Amino acid sequence: MDCPHHPRVEPNGGGEGVVFSIQRYSIQDGPGIRTTVFLKGCPLRCAWCSNPESQSPNPEIMFRSQKCQRCGTCANLCDVGAITLVDGVSRLDRSTCTMCMACVEACPSGALALSGKHMTVEDAVEESCRDEIFYTNSGGGVTLSGGEPLFQPEFSARFLRACKDRSIHTALDTSGHGTWQTLKRVLEYTDLVLFDLKHLPLREASRGNTGEQRPHSRQFEENPRLWRKKGLDQDPDDPRLQRR
Numbered sequence: 637m638d639c640p641h642h643p644r645v646e647p648n649g650g651g652e653g654v655v656f657s658i659q660r661y662s663i664q665d666g667p668g669i670r671t672t673v674f675l676k677g678c679p680l681r682c683a684w685c686s687n688p689e690s691q692s693p694n695p696e697i698m699f700r701s702q703k704c705q706r707c708g709t710c711a712n713l714c715d716v717g718a719i720t721l722v723d724g725v726s727r728l729d730r731s732t733c734t735m736c737m738a739c740v741e742a743c744p745s746g747a748l749a750l751s752g753k754h755m756t757v758e759d760a761v762e763e764s765c766r767d768e769i770f771y772t773n774s775g776g777g778v779t780l781s782g783g784e785p786l787f788q789p790e791f792s793a794r795f796l797r798a799c800k801d802r803s804i805h806t807a808l809d810t811s812g813h814g815t816w817q818t819l820k821r822v823l824e825y826t827d828l829v830l831f832d833l834k835h836l837p838l839r840e841a842s843r844g845n846t847g848e849q850r851p852h853s854r855q856f857e858e859n860p861r862l863w864r865k866k867g868l869d870q871d872p873d874d875p876r877l878q879r880r
């Protein structure tokens with residue numbers, strides 16, 4: 637099982653990643669009109685997380701009870717008995733589910749839906765660059781967000797490099813939670829960092845709020861210092877750094 641605190645082993649050496657969603661016409665994730673690519677997987681579990689469904693690094697089946705028509709279709713067709721009906725509403729046992737997707741495809745109301753999918757770097761770039769003309773006219777570009785992009789570091793680096801190869805402005809929305817080597821690699825192809833620093837200093841209270849564990853806390857505390865040391869935020873007008 638993947639450790640939630642370490643970047644996962646990336647399929648195809650990072651040529652493939654798990655994408656939570658791709659949002660076009662984003663106007664709050666950097667300058668101009670942008671496309672924001674949300675990756676799946678985050679080593680933190682912040683109490684205030686606005687996208688908790690992006691925390692797991694794997695694609696997942698989501699269930700929206702308010703959409704459920706209580707038709708029972710999903711429970712009837714699940715071969716492994718992973719769905720039971722409780723007062724007519726389906727309940728999914730994730731430990732039994734084989735992710736065959738039969739229930740998602742058959743659900744008539746969209747109550748069951750897949751969150752996250754595997755994408756190659758090429759496909760993610762292709763989809764993200766559909767609005768390229770708007771980036772040029774508005775001074776926008778592409779923003780990589782999450783989840784935590786540094787949780788899929790090689791995919792992130794390759795994706796951003798491919799955008800730069802197309803002369804597209806790139807932004808990285810990150811909590812800074814990754815090794816310095818990882819950060820350095822990804823920053824190579826990043827024009828702007830939207831630095832979403834969660835909690836410092838890292839006391840017991842912040843550990844409780846962010847789900848951060850002791851053995852991994854050093855990088856969380858040290859990276860901002862390293863960033864300062866490297867001169868990234870010494871100049872408040874440094875165009876590469878914005879605080880969230």
Ligand code: SF4
Pocket residue numbers: 703704705706707708709710711724725726742743744745746747748
């Ligand atoms: S198939 Fe969809 S609508 Fe029908 S019970 Fe299952 S989740 Fe609800």
Ligand code: SF4
Pocket residue numbers: 697713714715716717718719728732733734735736737738739740
């Ligand atoms: S994805 Fe397949 S195994 Fe999982 S609950 Fe749906 S039908 Fe059952």
